[in-house]
Amino acid sequence: MSYLLEIEMNFTDPLKDVSVPEKKQAKFECSITKDVPKVMWFKGSDIITSGNKYEIIDDGKKHILIINNCEFDDEGEYTIEVLGKTSTAKLIVEGMRLKFISELKDLIVKEGKIARFELELSHENVSVVWYKNEIKLHPSRTVITHFEGVRHVLEMKEVTLDDTCEIKAEAKGITTKAKLLVIGNFFLHIPFLIIFYDVTWSLNKNAKTLIMNES
Template identity: 35%
Template sequence: MVRVPRDLGVPETGVASFECELSRPNAEVKWFKDGQELRPGPNCRIYSAGRRRILQLSSCELADAGSYTCDAGDCRASATLHVQERQVHIMQELQDVKVQEGDNAVFTCEVSHGDVKGEWFRDGEKIKVSSTVKIRQEGTRHFLLFCGVRPEDEGLIRFTARTVTSEASLQVEALPIRIVKPLRDKTVLARHKATLECTVSHARGRVRWLRGDTEIFAGDKYEICNLDCYRTLIIHRVGPEDEDSYTCDAFDDRSTARLLVEGEWALEGHH
């Protein structure tokens, strides 16, 4: 070889050209990186110009750093490529978002370089794309979209790209729970069970049950069921003493119905 390749330092995404010059114009050469033969590709050009043999790497990545060898069969020469990592900066920080339950929430963060991948986290856990969560990148801007947020979506949102991070909070204002199908007055036979049921606007809706103004709890007498949006009170073995008004209280809304008991109990005193 008349001239051997030189060590190079290039910035990330830069172009690196290794060149060697041979004494014979028609000699074949092979190029290796860390012992692995290189093949031409989108970012790797291998060509000849007279007695010069050139390896050109475009859009250099950090992984391209290493030792490159030009092998002409009877002689070989190596040089080292250093790739300097770019410093990525946050140009626009995330902003806190406060929305009402059911609305959409969008987070936007802008970084200094357009070809940098980012990741999103909520309370330290990586966010995955789903039917209600979208992640998008447009140049230097990164977007996170929550569709139809729920109260449990609340948390600390973090965007990271390389070594930089930006954080903001997602706050969700829960919609008041409404009773969409109220209780209905019930007449039942003594010694049977009475079922009072209403429907609330959201499966997470908490309710309490009242007899008159007094809260009642599940036990031998009362069975309380919460299934999806249905809220049910079952009163076992009803007697005349159970006649009263019963209320399902959803805190922002309530529904009241009367329970009437008829039948055998009226005759019991005559046995």
């Protein structure tokens, strides 16, 4: 009489924590005691499926999860589930966790004056690219950019009404935006009536009205 002993499912080499630089590939590996028809991978409680982001490799008793182009959002716990048993490990993404300490603020500037935008980053020596209505700005006589440490400045000199726009600053994939409104003093002439739009009043959509007597 012969007896076949079924091999109990277990992890011979469980998952281990993985640490990778930002934008690099991470790999989780484990080995189990028996061949199985299917395994399940999870990030937290979310099921992982193969695609551009994830590659799932089943090689006999060895199982691999590859995470491509790792970002900080990919950090967390990853789990493999096999026949009701699980193994879990953490992914840590290393890199510069750049953020804005202070972001751009909307500006209202009189025609002919200087519009000055400032921001502050969490790290020094980071390049900032400036945009006007999504078009990259280049230094010129009227466009000046400079920085000192974590503080970056854009100055637009002698602004005109046509410079009313959206300003964007981009640093390593993170952005901040603000609006620039250029205004001046406008006179609307109507017979026997002059309406003077002051800078502050015009922003509130109000007007000062002066009734003129007929001469």
